[in-house]
Amino acid sequence: MLEVRRLRKKYGDKVALDDVSLSVAEGQMFGFVGANGAGKTTTMRIIMGVLSGDGGEVEWRGKPVDFETRRRFGYMPEERGLYAKMRVTEQITYFGQLSGMAPAAARGSADALIERLGLTERRDDDVENLSLGNQQRVQLAVALIHDPELLVLDEPFSGLDPIAVDALAGVLAERTAKGVPVVFSSHQLDLVERLCDSVGIIKAGTMIAGGTVEDLRARESRKRLRIVVSGAEPGWTDRLPGTVVTKSDRPDGTRRDEVVLTPADDQEALRVAAQAGRVEHFGWQEPSLAEIFREVVA
Amino acid sequence: MNIVLLVARREIGVRGRTKGFRYGLLVTAVLVGVLASLPKLLGGPSEYAVGLSGPRAEQMAAALSQQVAQREDTAMRFERYPDEAAARKAVQDGTVEAAVVGDKVVSKSVVDDDLSVMLDTAHRVVTTEANLATAGLDPAKVQQAQQVAPLTPVMLNGTGEEAGVRLVMAMTLVVILFMLLMQICTWVAMGVVEEKGSRIVEILLTAVRPWQLLAGKTIGLGVLGLAQLLVIAVVGLGAAQITGAVPEMPAGTYGVVASAVLWFLLGYAFYAAMFAAIASTVSRQEELSGVLTPATMLLMASYLIGFFAARTPEATLTRVLSIVPPFSGMVMPVRSAVMTVPMWETALAMGLMVVAAAAVLALGGKVYQRAVLRTGARVRLRELFGTAA
Numbered sequence: 001m002l003e004v005r006r007l008r009k010k011y012g013d014k015v016a017l018d019d020v021s022l023s024v025a026e027g028q029m030f031g032f033v034g035a036n037g038a039g040k041t042t043t044m045r046i047i048m049g050v051l052s053g054d055g056g057e058v059e060w061r062g063k064p065v066d067f068e069t070r071r072r073f074g075y076m077p078e079e080r081g082l083y084a085k086m087r088v089t090e091q092i093t094y095f096g097q098l099s100g101m102a103p104a105a106a107r108g109s110a111d112a113l114i115e116r117l118g119l120t121e122r123r124d125d126d127v128e129n130l131s132l133g134n135q136q137r138v139q140l141a142v143a144l145i146h147d148p149e150l151l152v153l154d155e156p157f158s159g160l161d162p163i164a165v166d167a168l169a170g171v172l173a174e175r176t177a178k179g180v181p182v183v184f185s186s187h188q189l190d191l192v193e194r195l196c197d198s199v200g201i202i203k204a205g206t207m208i209a210g211g212t213v214e215d216l217r218a219r220e221s222r223k224r225l226r227i228v229v230s231g232a233e234p235g236w237t238d239r240l241p242g243t244v245v246t247k248s249d250r251p252d253g254t255r256r257d258e259v260v261l262t263p264a265d266d267q268e269a270l271r272v273a274a275q276a277g278r279v280e281h282f283g284w285q286e287p288s289l290a291e292i293f294r295e296v297v298a
Numbered sequence: 299m300n301i302v303l304l305v306a307r308r309e310i311g312v313r314g315r316t317k318g319f320r321y322g323l324l325v326t327a328v329l330v331g332v333l334a335s336l337p338k339l340l341g342g343p344s345e346y347a348v349g350l351s352g353p354r355a356e357q358m359a360a361a362l363s364q365q366v367a368q369r370e371d372t373a374m375r376f377e378r379y380p381d382e383a384a385a386r387k388a389v390q391d392g393t394v395e396a397a398v399v400g401d402k403v404v405s406k407s408v409v410d411d412d413l414s415v416m417l418d419t420a421h422r423v424v425t426t427e428a429n430l431a432t433a434g435l436d437p438a439k440v441q442q443a444q445q446v447a448p449l450t451p452v453m454l455n456g457t458g459e460e461a462g463v464r465l466v467m468a469m470t471l472v473v474i475l476f477m478l479l480m481q482i483c484t485w486v487a488m489g490v491v492e493e494k495g496s497r498i499v500e501i502l503l504t505a506v507r508p509w510q511l512l513a514g515k516t517i518g519l520g521v522l523g524l525a526q527l528l529v530i531a532v533v534g535l536g537a538a539q540i541t542g543a544v545p546e547m548p549a550g551t552y553g554v555v556a557s558a559v560l561w562f563l564l565g566y567a568f569y570a571a572m573f574a575a576i577a578s579t580v581s582r583q584e585e586l587s588g589v590l591t592p593a594t595m596l597l598m599a600s601y602l603i604g605f606f607a608a609r610t611p612e613a614t615l616t617r618v619l620s621i622v623p624p625f626s627g628m629v630m631p632v633r634s635a636v637m638t639v640p641m642w643e644t645a646l647a648m649g650l651m652v653v654a655a656a657a658v659l660a661l662g663g664k665v666y667q668r669a670v671l672r673t674g675a676r677v678r679l680r681e682l683f684g685t686a687a
């Protein structure tokens with residue numbers, strides 16, 4: 001369990017983090033979302049000890065995180081960092097050894113990752129000669145080489161093609177299946193929604209929403225009602241209580257209206273719909289993470 | 299410690315396999331080899347061919363042979379020609395370097411200094427002899443009177459040749475020390491910025507402590523510098539000895555080389571820590587040369603002082619600067635190459651340099667540790683040691 005409590009950080013007079021807390025359980029994937037400059041990278045850098053906060057705690061398995069603990073974490077920083085003039089295998093192995101692996105073990109682990117990430121053909125190339133997408137795979141391999149207990153990845157999916165995204169998602173899922181918590185930030189909200197068990201939304205240094213995707217949905221979901229009615233007289237929607245968000249009617253044989261509204265009284269809305277015609281669908285609309293994000297950040 | 303070695307090994311492996319390093323080392327070795335054998339290669343022939351013609355040809359041959367006998371490493375071959383035309387042709391063909399025809403010396407161009415002196419002297423002897431004989435003196439007595447032993451040199455500071463060799467050695471030493479320190483310390487600085495600028499350092503520092511990273515980098519690149527120094531020393535001294543450019547190494551040559559290595563290490567510790575600390579305050583290679591200027595100037599100043607110290611090893615200023623760090627790093631090895639420096643001065647200079655290097659290492663390590671993760675704008679030293687930091 002990774003526990004981050006009440007992190008605070010100021011850059012001069014600018015408040016970067018204000019009481020940011022989050023927790024990620026073993027085997028969970030945590031998606032960190034927020035606008036640019038909201039504080040995601042700062043939080044991750046403090047977790048990794050690359051930056052020191054002005055207050056707050058980071059605990060791993062109930063103990064404050066120190067240098068030796070962090071050596072067992074895997075980290076992918078926002079701005080990618082690799083030695084340009086080092087070969088792929090050599091580089092990944094080197095980072096493994098720095099994390100305390102024996103040479104042979106590091107080499108074996110590097111070979112396995114290279115194969116898993118589809119870098120086999122480029123294994124002896126200097127990193128500077130790789131495409132950006134391939135460099136990113138090497139970067140991920142560097143974060144994974146020592147079989148870390150926790151993964152902290154800043155924008156791991158940015159710049160990857162769809163196939164590489166699937167490969168990376170697969171690799172991360174393997175790790176969570178082994179019980180490794182994964183924290184990653186992303187602007188690709190559909191991806192976060194698909195992959196993550198829990199999500200944290202940060203705005204201007206403050207966590208404004210957090211929890212499992214279902215929790216967030218539940219919290220946000222009783223806001224939009226979707227009603228489909230067939231055979232109703234035109235103008236019936238004017239009688240609905242609340243604000244109509246979208247409205248459509250199909251001009252085919254039988255009239256069929258689809259309405260999304262923010263209801264003032266859902267039971268009253270049901271009665272109005274039932275009186276107007278045949279209710280084919282009546283239910284709360286599940287918002288996507290992107291919609292929730294826009295809603296809470298706005 | 300294991301980590302430090304790991305970092306050092308990476309530096310050696312990655313930097314050592316670049317074409318720049320390999321070819322650089324090869325070129326240096328060849329250059330040093332050629333330079334060391336240059337005195338011999340440019341020394342000109344020590345075997346001369348001289349053409350003789352005219353009535354006193356035999357006397358000239360005898361007088362010249364006598365002079366050759368007094369010199370080491372010199373031989374002379376004589377060719378007789380019936381007339382000037384034949385002698386001129388022989389010179390033109392290159393059969394002989396010069397031909398003496400009566401009162402003239404025929405040569406293609408300016409005659410070699412040594413040969414010129416011998417020819418002049420022989421001519422003077424032969425002519426004087428003839429003149430005195432004409433004046434009615436006994437030729438045997440004249441010849442006896444002409445026998446003059448050359449002045450025996452008595453040099454208070456050893457043989458002139460040895461002093462010359464020592465001076466050349468000292469000059470070469472200061473150039474080599476300067477170039478190596480400059481090169482390797484710049485590599486350290488560039489390496490620091492490479493890691494900081496690309497943010498590799500963020501990943502590194504989650505696994506490695508800042509001092510381990512800095513120590514590994516400095517040691518690794520230092521080994522490469524030391525390797526270069528040894529190659530230069532071995533090739534240089536070897537070539538000088540094999541070609542015979544220096545017939546005998548002056549006493550204590552190996553001591554001079556050993557002390558140069560020691561001074562290189564001390565100077566390297568001092569400047570590498572300084573360069574690394576300064577480099578850690580910027581994030582881009584383009585900013586590097588600007589911020590390094592003060593450190594580069596200091597190194598350059600040591601170099602120039604060392605260079606002049608080679609000629610004035612006894613001056614008070616030289617003595618003082620050969621003890622004060624960091625100038626001592628270059629002035630002292632030069633001084634000890636040229637002259638015998640009192641033991642206590644060497645010991646004091648080394649002691650002070652060790653203290654200075656340790657201080658710069660400690661301070662530089664702190665600066666590095668605090669600055670290396672602060673990417674973006676240049677980090678001011680005030681910020682690092684201010685109350686806020």
